[in-house]
Amino acid sequence: MRTFRSRTTVLAAAGAAVLALSLTACGGDDSGAKSAGTATATETTVSSDKAAGSSDSTDSTAKNGDSAQAAKASADGKQAAAAAPACTTKDVSLSAARQDGPPYTHIVLTAKNTSGKTCTMTGFPEIQFLESHKQNVPAVAKSKPASPVVLKAGAPAYALVKLSDGGVDENNEPVSAFSVTLQGGGGMAAVTAPGKGGIAVDPAKALTGYWTYELRNGADDF
Structure with a gap:
């Protein structure tokens, strides 16, 4: 009878330990999922901000490029005029x-x-x-x-x-x-x-x- 009681106690203790480990594992998975979700949201926000910043930079570059081209065209025209003599009534x-x-x-x-x-x-x-x-x-x-x-x-x-x-x-x-x-x-x-x-x-x-x-x-x- 003593032997039977001792084995029962050991099995009960083992079962409790397994249950505790299972609960711990479940809690860890939930926390990990939450952390992963938070990281994903953060990365998405950062990516959106970078995309917006890139678009603004592109617009600014395009405008600067247009101004530079207009200035260059004007400068080229003046250089060409300086190289070519004035038209006369004979020309x-x-x-x-x-x-x-x-x-x-x-x-x-x-x-x-x-x-x-x-x-x-x-x-x-x-x-x-x-x-x-x-x-x-x-x-x-x-x-x-x-x-x-x-x-x-x-x-x-x-x-x-x-x-x-x-x-x-x-x-x-x-x-x-x-x-x-x-x-x-x-x-x-x-x-x-x-x-x-x-x-x-x-x-x-x-x-x-x-x-x-x-x-x-x-x-x-x-």
Whole structure:
């Protein structure tokens, strides 16, 4: 009987020990899962922050790149202009055409490089429409391009010229031809006005734009 009781006690003790170990193991697994979950959430947050930071950095780099390219283009244009001499009236052919659409208050002045070499159209055309008004037509500052207009052989440059406001009560005078002086020592040439009857000019309202590669909305609206 004693032997039976002793064995029973030992088995009971062993069972209690196994149960304790099982409980401990379960508790350890739960804690580990919680720790793993916390670590995963933390890593996700950090990764998101890094991604956002990377996106901001990319946007900033792109903007800086655009500014740098614009500055480089302007610098290249100025260097090219410095290397190419000013266009003269012997280098270009000058012509005038009405701008499309009524009331025909503007003409477009075109200078085409016929010299076979590169030259620079400096500033704006100095225009005198009438013998009775010797002053040059004023230039519109907003039409000035960022860099000088460098014309390769055969290339054109343009300048928009305002004749009047299109009103019936203006002091318009008929003009069949007018003079254009090229800045930078380019000389002067006579240009035939477009149309059989020429053009009507109000000297008080006339304006000219700078030489540009092409007419631009906004900058050349005046």
